[in-house]
Amino acid sequence: MNQTFKFALAALALAALAPANAQQSETNPSEPVGWTPVAIGLATPVQLPWGLNRWDVYGIDVNLFYSDAPNVAGIDVGGLATVVRQEMMGIQVGGLFNFNGENAYGLRATLGLNLARRSVYGMSAGLISFSDDICGFDVHFLGAAQHNITGLQVSGLANVTETQSYGCTIAGITNLARISYGLQLALIYNMTDELHGAQIGLVNYADYCPNGFQIGLVNIIMSNKVKVLPFVNGYF
Numbered sequence: 001m002n003q004t005f006k007f008a009l010a011a012l013a014l015a016a017l018a019p020a021n022a023q024q025s026e027t028n029p030s031e032p033v034g035w036t037p038v039a040i041g042l043a044t045p046v047q048l049p050w051g052l053n054r055w056d057v058y059g060i061d062v063n064l065f066y067s068d069a070p071n072v073a074g075i076d077v078g079g080l081a082t083v084v085r086q087e088m089m090g091i092q093v094g095g096l097f098n099f100n101g102e103n104a105y106g107l108r109a110t111l112g113l114n115l116a117r118r119s120v121y122g123m124s125a126g127l128i129s130f131s132d133d134i135c136g137f138d139v140h141f142l143g144a145a146q147h148n149i150t151g152l153q154v155s156g157l158a159n160v161t162e163t164q165s166y167g168c169t170i171a172g173i174t175n176l177a178r179i180s181y182g183l184q185l186a187l188i189y190n191m192t193d194e195l196h197g198a199q200i201g202l203v204n205y206a207d208y209c210p211n212g213f214q215i216g217l218v219n220i221i222m223s224n225k226v227k228v229l230p231f232v233n234g235y236f
Contacts, residue, residue, distance in 0.1 A: 044068040067094075098126070114140070143171070165192075175201075190214075195221075209235045 037059035041047020043066040049055065056071040067078040073089040076082050081097035088104045096112035103118045110126040119133040129144040136151045138144055143158040150166040153159050159169040161177035168183045169175045174191070175184040182197045184190040190199040195206035195214075204214035208223040212235060219233030 039063070039067070039069070180206075190216075204233070211235050 034054075035056040035058055036049055037057075039047055039049070039055070039057050039061040040063070042064045044053050044063060047063060053068040053070075055069060057069045057074060057076070059074045061067050061069060061072055061074070061076045063077070064079045066081050066083075067076060068083040068085070069076070070084075071086045071088070072084045072092070075090055076084065076088065076092045078094045080095045081099070082092050082094035083099045084092065084104070085101040087102045088100050088106070090106045092098050092100075092104065092106070092108045094110045094112075096110060098108050098110045098114050100108075100116040100118065100120070104116055104120045104122070106122045108114050108120065108122070108124045108126075112127050114124050114126045114129040114131070116131040119135065120131050120138075121135045123137045124131075124134070125139050127140060128142045129138060129140045129146070131144075131146040134144075134146050134149040134151065134153065138149065138151065138153040139155070141156045143155045143160070144153060145160040145162075147162045148164050148166075149161050149169070152167055153169045155171045157171065157173045159171045159175045161169070164179045164181065165177040165184070166181045168185065169177070171186045173186060174189040175186045177184065177192045179194045180192040180197055180199075184192065184197075184199045184201070186201040188201060189203045189205070190201045191205045192199070193207045195209040195212045197212045199206065199212075199214045199216070199219075201216050203218045203220075204216045205220045206214070206222070209221045214221070214233040215231070217230060219229050219231070220227060221233055224233070
């Protein structure tokens, strides 16, 4: 019996015994009742151990179709979707959908939608993204929308930041942010209420630019005396 086979048997044994860690209280159905190091199955709750949507996973969670757990620390893989209703730390891979109810730390990847209600620290990749805050590297084929971003964001069509953008946002069509600190780079249009940094695109727009500049065919800073300039505009 080799070491790999021994490890696999030990992991499955721990998963089978994980119910011994369960709390008996059912007063709050959204809270976890225990934890398991391994979860394997078709779709939650059809997996080992049974009823995983009430169990934290500290280790490996792999389901052919769909996984659902309160907290995950480790690797979480779902053929179609993954749902972590509280905190995720590690690697999360869902075929079409990843969801995080609280903060996510690490790597999230999908061919579809990355959705997070709170902050994401690390790297996210997919078709489209909606998050509260992004801190790290974010790349999506169509676009991304968030309250705040700190880091590098690359999207095929558009990046939309409701509040503040720190770092660099790159888009095939447009970058939109209320306040931009750093660089907005787009083929067509960059827009911000307040520019602290640079905009590079065909058309650039800022209501106010206390420090920074624009490079493009049409550059607009509404607070300047000369509001529209070709090629280069900036704080005067």
